[in-house]
Amino acid sequence: MRDFSRSLPMSLLRAREAVMRQFRPSLREHGLTEQQWRILRALAAIEAVEVTELARTAFLLGPSLSRILRDLEARNLIERRIAKADQRRSMVSISKEGVKLMASVAPNSEAIYAEITRRFGARKLAELQDMLGALEQSLAGLGTGEEASAEE
């Protein structure tokens, strides 16, 4: 069996950890986890979203998102209101306080991202992202019962 430390999952895990390690301390100083930060960023770009759609953009599973939204709401960083047309749906948006918090974190965060880009190289970074996207694409639909080889 192939040396597992050289397997694709491990390479991806280590690379991501190397990146995230740069951001976590700064986020932590502001009392935010990586996931909470993802949610705020996703919300900042938009007026209001449904929870399911937010889960998709922030790449979180429903149960995780449920918990985090509960906490962010308790901290007054986000707001929720039930959609009038469909009582099942709730629309989430970032609060004024949330925007303020983002503003206080963003500069540092941007600086770190810039430094990573500088170290690795902007061109290589773009190339890497392309490959990661291609990998995702090539695996889309695998294991969902539609991975037929060619004959269907």
Added chain:
Amino acid sequence: MRDFSRSLPMSLLRAREAVMRQFRPSLREHGLTEQQWRILRALAAIEAVEVTELARTAFLLGPSLSRILRDLEARNLIERRIAKADQRRSMVSISKEGVKLMASVAPNSEAIYAEITRRFGARKLAELQDMLGALEQSLAGLGTGEEASAEE
């Protein structure tokens, strides 16, 4: 602020999830989590290791590893004995039962890896892994107080 869904951390996260999603169901059938599987694989390649060294190879933090080893030991998949030279250290090894379990999981796991490789392309895969390794390297030591620009 850049569209966060196109940020490097998100790209890495999505790519890794796309890969891991292929493996999880098979592991689950055998009652193993991704992390437990990593540990077994790390142990299979070696006689016995210290916990700290195992944490390094399986890329797990100490506390996670402590818990998982406790559980794997209770399931008789690994064995532990205290190093005679240094009572603080304990040597971990895979048990006979652990080897058996690995043997029952490995074929499926290999097949999945092969399919991923086939879909994405072996050459591209190798290229991607190189880039991931380079990214890791370029970030090594950043944020540890030794990231001086050039003057030291």
Added chain:
DNA sequence: AAGAAATACTTAACAAGTTAAGTGAATGCG
């Protein structure tokens, strides 16, 4: 040799990942 510092873990506490089950509201369809 004795106390201080470092080392190798383990425990604790809280946040998040993962799967399954639950709840209430809308839809489909007879």
Added chain:
DNA sequence: CGCATTCACTTAACTTGTTAAGTATTTCTT
């Protein structure tokens, strides 16, 4: 209309990630 089904989300239960604190053992220092 009535009722099963689907949908949007939440809860639950268990495992892991993350940081801090704790414990025992060894090494360093003098």
